[in-house]
Amino acid sequence: xxxxxxxxxxxxxxxEGKRLDCTxxxxxxxxxxxxxxxxxxxxxxxSLYHVGELWEFNRISVAKEHLATAITEGxxxxxxxxxxxxxxxxxxxxxxxxxxxxxxHQIGGKMVADICELNGWDSHFLGAxxxxxxxxxxxxxxxxxxxGLSLSVYFNMASLKKELEAIRSNFTxxxxxxxxxxxxWGGVDMMKTYPRVEYIPTLDELETFxx
Amino acid sequence: MIADKNIHSxxxxxxRTRATNLLFVLTEEGRIVEANAYxxxxxGQDLAGRNFQDVIVDFGGRFDLTKLSIDPSKEYLMSVxxxxxxxxxxxxxxxxxxxxxxxxxxxxxxxxxxxxxxxLALNQDLNNMTRELHKKNAQLERLNKxxxxxxxxxxxxxxxxxxLIITYSEFLIEESANVLDAEQFGFLNTINESSxxxxxxxxxxxxxxxxxxxxxxxxxxxxxxxDVIGKCLELNRLQADKKQISLEFRDAENIPVIQxxxxxxxxxxxxxxxxxIEHSKPGSAVVIRTNTDQDMVTVSVQDFGPGIPPEDMKKIxxxxxxxxxxxxxxxxSTGLGMLITRKIIDAHKGKIWVESQVGQGTTxxxxxxxxxxxx
Numbered sequence: 001x002x003x004x005x006x007x008x009x010x011x012x013x014x015x016e017g018k019r020l021d022c023t024x025x026x027x028x029x030x031x032x033x034x035x036x037x038x039x040x041x042x043x044x045x046x047s048l049y050h051v052g053e054l055w056e057f058n059r060i061s062v063a064k065e066h067l068a069t070a071i072t073e074g075x076x077x078x079x080x081x082x083x084x085x086x087x088x089x090x091x092x093x094x095x096x097x098x099x100x101x102x103x104x105h106q107i108g109g110k111m112v113a114d115i116c117e118l119n120g121w122d123s124h125f126l127g128a129x130x131x132x133x134x135x136x137x138x139x140x141x142x143x144x145x146x147x148g149l150s151l152s153v154y155f156n157m158a159s160l161k162k163e164l165e166a167i168r169s170n171f172t173x174x175x176x177x178x179x180x181x182x183x184x185w186g187g188v189d190m191m192k193t194y195p196r197v198e199y200i201p202t203l204d205e206l207e208t209f210x211x
Numbered sequence: 212m213i214a215d216k217n218i219h220s221x222x223x224x225x226x227r228t229r230a231t232n233l234l235f236v237l238t239e240e241g242r243i244v245e246a247n248a249y250x251x252x253x254x255g256q257d258l259a260g261r262n263f264q265d266v267i268v269d270f271g272g273r274f275d276l277t278k279l280s281i282d283p284s285k286e287y288l289m290s291v292x293x294x295x296x297x298x299x300x301x302x303x304x305x306x307x308x309x310x311x312x313x314x315x316x317x318x319x320x321x322x323x324x325x326x327x328x329x330x331l332a333l334n335q336d337l338n339n340m341t342r343e344l345h346k347k348n349a350q351l352e353r354l355n356k357x358x359x360x361x362x363x364x365x366x367x368x369x370x371x372x373x374x375l376i377i378t379y380s381e382f383l384i385e386e387s388a389n390v391l392d393a394e395q396f397g398f399l400n401t402i403n404e405s406s407x408x409x410x411x412x413x414x415x416x417x418x419x420x421x422x423x424x425x426x427x428x429x430x431x432x433x434x435x436x437x438d439v440i441g442k443c444l445e446l447n448r449l450q451a452d453k454k455q456i457s458l459e460f461r462d463a464e465n466i467p468v469i470q471x472x473x474x475x476x477x478x479x480x481x482x483x484x485x486x487x488i489e490h491s492k493p494g495s496a497v498v499i500r501t502n503t504d505q506d507m508v509t510v511s512v513q514d515f516g517p518g519i520p521p522e523d524m525k526k527i528x529x530x531x532x533x534x535x536x537x538x539x540x541x542x543x544s545t546g547l548g549m550l551i552t553r554k555i556i557d558a559h560k561g562k563i564w565v566e567s568q569v570g571q572g573t574t575x576x577x578x579x580x581x582x583x584x585x586x
Contacts, residue, residue, distance in 0.1 A: 127335060
């Protein structure tokens, strides 16, 4: 549980670009035993949604929004010694998480990859702006059980559609889920017309879906 | 062209007070008559009265305002030191107006945007690599654990049958000396020697497996290092006598009792003394010394063997790495003894190092803290 006081202090520092102070707060929370998922949902995700809103309403600049995202992504590294600790083991089920071509926002997809890892999946995170060809080659090589596609910016919906079509036609029986902030503005119904494609709106629903 | 003076003066006022571009009014000699608010806040100074040349980063002293203002449409890239001490680059134009020169500096927005994108992409790549590194590291640790578990199990299962071979071969050597011919007796001795070496290998494997699994637990008790050395010398005496090597112990006075795991330190000493004997020529000596300073006790084991060439020194504490130095009686080595030795000393928060000269011999030193907290 992360208190409102800690959250507020964190988000203020994040907006001021104070990376080291944010690091201190996150490390303290981890030292106190706050679970990684709680940290992701109640601190990282919540604060970035807030930052995104501030940008959408022209309250902060795009540079500030990018800085907050970059700081948050750096802070996620603090969780990896715990996520990949001595009890970590190679799991049987494999998942590939990727962002569509031209989609440069990767942090949501990365959180999904980490939550999958916490839930017993061997997650392969391909990062931002993954070209379709690269994605198809990677699927051929890794032979995953599931694919997750993340989209943050609504204007990149066409790229996602193209990627979805390419995967669907090359790997007919592969289950796919989609998610990300872009779908707040629509697009879910169109994506669900493809067979074996699910829309997963939250990290909580993701956990239920992948269990 | 808008001719309204009010509009011009409003626009100029904006550049003076609000715009994030640099604006300087200079005399023809380059003295700053006026600088806009952005220039002052960027440099953290009131710039009026200063020379423009002092505001820009001009290593070569090449600034020449007369030349620069010949063509007012031409841009010159120049850097200005900002308050954080970092130079920031601007594209300047110099326009002569009514006996003054108007210096106007703009940032290259396209360049900044491309740099921002690159930095963000680099940050993402770096973070992705960090994630991958942690995951690969976890995979390697997992594999290493598996390897140690396998090693430990295999060594444990081999230990008992090897022990039986040693016991029965020793029994046969004692009981059948008069029954077997010389060749058969030689076979029996080979069985005994080989199985004894196999037991050493298995014991080293078990030690390494326990150490790597983090199971090296020290039983720290007050003990005398001199007593441990004395005991070790007794245990190595037979081996030394066989090669006519004398074991000399030069014990410093007043070596205090220290906190250590005596059995583990004995294992260290047996290994070091045994190695020294194996590398010594018959008739030479192995010398063990002790010493103390303020907070450490130092033990050294010196031989007068062939010494270790510099290129082999880095192999000494690596697993399965053997130096090119031949043992004087062809004794076998598992290649793990020195690694185990170092791990034991490290666990005591001590230090171990080697000094050697080819043709002169080798001295191995280790230090243990005089005071240490119980584990």
